[in-house]
Amino acid sequence: MSRTARTVVIEKHGGPEVLQLVERPVGDPGPGEVRIAHKACGLNFIDVYQRTGLYPLDLPAALGLEAAGVIEAVGDGVDHLKPGDRAAYASGPSGAYSEARVMPAAQVCPLPDGISFDEGAAMMLKGLTVQYLFARTTPLRAGDTVLFHAAAGGVGLIACQWARSEGITLIGTAGSDEKCQLALDHGAAHCINYQTEDFPARVRDLTDGKGVDVVMDSIGKDTFQGSLGVLKPLGMMISFGNATGPVPPFSLAELAQKGSLKITRPTLFTHIADHQTCQDMAQQLFGKVTAGDIKIRIDQRFPLDQVAQAHQALEARKTTGSTILEL
Incomplete structure (x- = not known):
C-alpha cells in the first residue's frame, strides 16, 4: 500500500x-x-x-x-x-x-x-530516559539521594515517581512555586524554586552539608557548576541535556578537587x-x-x-x- x-x-x-x-x-x-x-x-x-x-x-x-x-x-x-x-x-x-x-x-x-x-x-x-538514569547509568539503591533539575517537566515528573517507587530520595528544582508543588505531588521529597532560592545552598542545607549521591541535570550551562558543588565525594554527575546551552569547557582537575567526582554525558x-x-x-x-x-x-x-x-x-x-x- x-x-x-x-x-x-x-x-x-x-x-x-x-x-x-x-x-x-x-x-x-x-x-x-x-x-x-x-x-x-x-x-x-x-x-x-x-x-x-x-x-x-x-x-x-x-x-x-x-x-x-x-x-x-x-x-x-x-x-x-x-x-x-x-x-x-x-x-x-x-x-x-x-x-x-x-x-x-x-x-x-x-x-x-x-x-x-x-x-x-x-x-x-x-520514560526510557528515566529508566537508564536510574537503572543503567550508576548503581542506585533505596536510601540514596538524587538532585534532579527540571523536576516538573515531562522527564522530571516520571523521575519523581520512579524515585518514590524505588525508595530513593529525590530533591527537585523548578522555576516556580507551582511547578515545585507539582514535583512534590509526584513524589519529590523536596523541591527548590531556583528563581527565589540558591539551589546549591539549599541542597547542602537539606543534606546536612553532606551533598547528594547523584545529580541528574538536563539544564546544562546554567546549573552545571552548582551541580558539581553539591555532590558527595565520589558522587556521579549525569549531564543529559542542554536546555540553557551546552556546558562550557572545564578542567578535569575540578573533579579531583571536589572529591574524586565522576561525570558522564549519556544519550538514550x-x-x-x-x-x-x-x-x-x-x-x-x-x-x-x-x-x-x-x-x-x-x-x-x-x-x-x-x-x-x-x-x-x-x-x-x-x-x-x-x-x-x-x-
Whole structure:
C-alpha cells in the first residue's frame, strides 16, 4: 500500500518558523522495517536541538523521535511485531511528526493494552530516559539521594515517581512555586524554586552539608557548576541535556578537587541501540505504568499543524508534564 502522510519537515535550521507541514509519500517496509500509522506524537527538547542545528541534521529532514500507533505492515526479519499490533517508540531516524512512516523495527516496542496511544506517545523518550538514569547509568539503591533539575517537566515528573517507587530520595528544582508543588505531588521529597532560592545552598542545607549521591541535570550551562558543588565525594554527575546551552569547557582537575567526582554525558540512543536491551527497558517502564507506580501526565496537546506553537511553548518553559501532537 503506497500513500502519502502529512509530515513536519525543515529545509533549514532555525526558529519555529522553519517548521513546514507537507505531504510525503509513505512506501512499503523493507527488511527489518515496519510501517506504522501514528495516533499521537511526542514533543521533546531534542526536537528543538535538531531544529536549531545544535544537533544538526542532513537537510531537508523530517522531525520527531517519539510516537505511538498501529503497525500496518512489517518487512522480512521482523518477528516481534505484526500488522494490527499497538506499538510505541522513541528512536531514530527522525520523522515521528507524521501521520505514518516506514522506519527500522528494532526499537519499536509492542504497547500494552492498558496504556493509551496518547500515553505511549508521551512516555517513551522521557520514560526510557528515566529508566537508564536510574537503572543503567550508576548503581542506585533505596536510601540514596538524587538532585534532579527540571523536576516538573515531562522527564522530571516520571523521575519523581520512579524515585518514590524505588525508595530513593529525590530533591527537585523548578522555576516556580507551582511547578515545585507539582514535583512534590509526584513524589519529590523536596523541591527548590531556583528563581527565589540558591539551589546549591539549599541542597547542602537539606543534606546536612553532606551533598547528594547523584545529580541528574538536563539544564546544562546554567546549573552545571552548582551541580558539581553539591555532590558527595565520589558522587556521579549525569549531564543529559542542554536546555540553557551546552556546558562550557572545564578542567578535569575540578573533579579531583571536589572529591574524586565522576561525570558522564549519556544519550538514550546509545542505551537502546541493542534491540533486546531496548525491549527489556521498555518492559520495565511499561510495568511501572501498568502497576500504577508511574502515571503519565499530559498537560499540553497541539494539533500537528500547530507544531510551531508547541515548540514555542516548550522553549519558553511554559509546559509541564508531557506534550503531544494530535493527529
